[in-house]
Amino acid sequence: MKEKYIYQISIFAILFCTLALFISAVPEVFLQGRIYISYLSIIPFTMILALALTPLIIAKEIDLSFPSVMAVSGYIFSQSYLSFDNTFIAFFLSLAFGFFAGLFNGLIVVKIGVPSIIATIGSQFLFRGLAMILSGGTALSVIEIKETFIAELFTGRWFGFFPAQSFWVIVFAILVWFILFKHKFGNAVLFIGDNIKAARMMGINTDKTRIILFIQMGMISSFSAILLTLEMANWWPTNGEGYLLLVFASIFIGGTSVFGGSGTIFGTFIGAIIIGIIESGIIAMGLDGFYTRFIYGVIILIAVCVHAKMLNKGKL
Amino acid sequence: MEQVLNLKNAFKSYGKTEVLKDINLKLHKGEVISLLGDNGAGKSTLIKCLSGLESFDKAELTINKNRVNLKKYDIKNARDLGFETVYQESSVGLEQEIYRNIFLGREITNAFGFIDIKKEQEVSMNLLQNFLGLRGVGINPNSNVNSLSGGERQGLAIARAIYFDSKVVILDEPTTALAIKEVNKVLNFIKTLQELQKSCILITHNILHAYEVSNRFIILERGEIKADIKKDDISFDGLQNRLISIQKEHL
Numbered sequence: 001m002k003e004k005y006i007y008q009i010s011i012f013a014i015l016f017c018t019l020a021l022f023i024s025a026v027p028e029v030f031l032q033g034r035i036y037i038s039y040l041s042i043i044p045f046t047m048i049l050a051l052a053l054t055p056l057i058i059a060k061e062i063d064l065s066f067p068s069v070m071a072v073s074g075y076i077f078s079q080s081y082l083s084f085d086n087t088f089i090a091f092f093l094s095l096a097f098g099f100f101a102g103l104f105n106g107l108i109v110v111k112i113g114v115p116s117i118i119a120t121i122g123s124q125f126l127f128r129g130l131a132m133i134l135s136g137g138t139a140l141s142v143i144e145i146k147e148t149f150i151a152e153l154f155t156g157r158w159f160g161f162f163p164a165q166s167f168w169v170i171v172f173a174i175l176v177w178f179i180l181f182k183h184k185f186g187n188a189v190l191f192i193g194d195n196i197k198a199a200r201m202m203g204i205n206t207d208k209t210r211i212i213l214f215i216q217m218g219m220i221s222s223f224s225a226i227l228l229t230l231e232m233a234n235w236w237p238t239n240g241e242g243y244l245l246l247v248f249a250s251i252f253i254g255g256t257s258v259f260g261g262s263g264t265i266f267g268t269f270i271g272a273i274i275i276g277i278i279e280s281g282i283i284a285m286g287l288d289g290f291y292t293r294f295i296y297g298v299i300i301l302i303a304v305c306v307h308a309k310m311l312n313k314g315k316l
Numbered sequence: 317m318e319q320v321l322n323l324k325n326a327f328k329s330y331g332k333t334e335v336l337k338d339i340n341l342k343l344h345k346g347e348v349i350s351l352l353g354d355n356g357a358g359k360s361t362l363i364k365c366l367s368g369l370e371s372f373d374k375a376e377l378t379i380n381k382n383r384v385n386l387k388k389y390d391i392k393n394a395r396d397l398g399f400e401t402v403y404q405e406s407s408v409g410l411e412q413e414i415y416r417n418i419f420l421g422r423e424i425t426n427a428f429g430f431i432d433i434k435k436e437q438e439v440s441m442n443l444l445q446n447f448l449g450l451r452g453v454g455i456n457p458n459s460n461v462n463s464l465s466g467g468e469r470q471g472l473a474i475a476r477a478i479y480f481d482s483k484v485v486i487l488d489e490p491t492t493a494l495a496i497k498e499v500n501k502v503l504n505f506i507k508t509l510q511e512l513q514k515s516c517i518l519i520t521h522n523i524l525h526a527y528e529v530s531n532r533f534i535i536l537e538r539g540e541i542k543a544d545i546k547k548d549d550i551s552f553d554g555l556q557n558r559l560i561s562i563q564k565e566h567l
Contacts, residue, residue: 183430184423191420194409201369201407202421203392261411 007255010306011270022281029284041163043276045228048169050250051176052220054268056213060193060260065120066221068127069101070240073222075131078140078235087150094222102218106211139236146233155230165227177265193260250275253303317344320483320515326375335361337539348516350526353536354563359519363486367401368394398483402473408461415440415457418476443475467498474505486517491525503529527552537562
């Protein structure tokens with residue numbers, strides 16, 4: 001229990017240091033509100049994915065197909081909006097695809113027994129291919145969608161400045177935290193990652209639990225794609241591709257163990273913020289955009305080394 | 317003595333290999349029996365079937381005078397009927413808190429499935445202090461199980477059985493891989509179970525441990541019961557010789 005707090009303090013310290021560095025380097029940017037508003041509008045897309053993926057990682061599973069699920073979902077959302085001129089139909093069709101994509105992954109992993117890393121590499125190609133086939137490789141512009149109720153609800157600027165998506169992502173974070181640590185479903189997830197044999201012997205339906213985890217990941221991928229489409233008013237075939245590593249980086253910076261059985265939603269939350277602020281921070285500092293990845297690398301490695309060191313200490 | 321379990325004519329095979337051949341087994345209230353026998357004698361299969369993890373091909377099972385429908389018999393059903401199984405090392409989640417382990421699969425929840433953590437912690441504290449005898453050593457229900465010793469981990473699994481008022485506790489090699497001091501803890505837990513009038517089925521390779529806590533010994537060899545001996549009728553040496561001679565016959 002105590003260990004967990006140390007994790008959370010250390011991850012918070014990393015965020016604080018990163019931010020302090022940026023503020024001292026470019027106070028004219030980082031002491032003003034605008035950059036933070038822009039963070040509030042872009043970070044939720046990665047964060048919501050990272051929050052949804054964290055329980056899967058805790059259950060010792062992985063999903064590499066979510067960027068492709070996003071592509072197809074975003075396409076379905078945009079295309080059905082253009083065809084039916086109804087955002088609700090578009091919304092539900094898109095989520096339905098996420099549901100079935102997640103179910104598909106879950107069944108391959110749980111019922112056929114393919115390790116999830118392999119299964120989702122396969123389905124990642126499959127779904128990306130599907131997006132290409134459906135769209136013929138061309139982008140869709142949905143500029144009028146900005147005027148709809150759903151756009152105002154999910155990505156509008158509340159009170160004239162506050163990006164709605166950051167409200168929804170906070171709601172989602174709290175929900176995931178409650179389910180993971182206070183609900184019996186979360187209890188099952190923790191034990192599946194820790195000792196799946198024990199979970200099974202204690203009467204936990206491990207198959208069902210894992211399939212539900214894949215389904216929620218699929219549906220949240222769709223939801224993130226919908227948010228992205230609403231924000232950008234645009235869909236393009238490589239939609240989602242850039243998120244894969246950022247999402248994993250957020251989770252592991254946050255301190256969730258790759259070995260399963262333990263993890264932190266707070267850590268993922270802060271991890272996603274760290275990942276989210278780096279890029280524009282670097283550019284504001286006057287460094288070349290080429291430095292971004294290098295600095296991601298530095299911060300990720302520092303964070304995981306700190307976690308590993310503390311983990312070993314706790315085990316002694 | 318009141319009968320809690322009666323298994324008649326139990327058979328089980330994997331493919332062409334007959335693992336259990338016409339097993340008949342009775343267990344009484346407050347009785348501890350040991351299943352002895354070599355590797356592959358069928359001990360594990362027998363308890364897996366009894367605890368609902370696997371199913372008999374054919375058998376008649378009566379628990380507390382109720383005939384069990386073996387077609388619907390699974391882990392959950394077995395637990396509802398009062399079976400609790402303690403597997404060596406594998407029935408706890410090491411990275412999880414003690415209270416989560418005790419209530420795994422049987423959480424105290426509200427109508428929405430949210431766990432009453434405070435209640436679970438109170439009950440766990442009580443079990444830790446009064447059953448495991450862990451008082452004021454810095455261990456509380458929020459500690460992770462990996463802060464407990466090997467014997468205490470087994471005790472935790474046994475404590476589940478006590479809290480949920482199980483009638484029959486099955487212990488699969490509970491003393492394997494434990495240091496002597498830890499073995500004594502586990503044997504004491506088994507004695508406590510007996511004092512609480514619970515019945516136990518103990519599987520072990522260690523005849524010494526079996527002899528210390530059991531009332532009756534059942535020797536299995538190649539899927540058949542070769543001997544069913546009361547402790548009062550046999551000395552430790554006698555038991556050892558009997559076991560060796562049965563195993564020699566089959567060599």
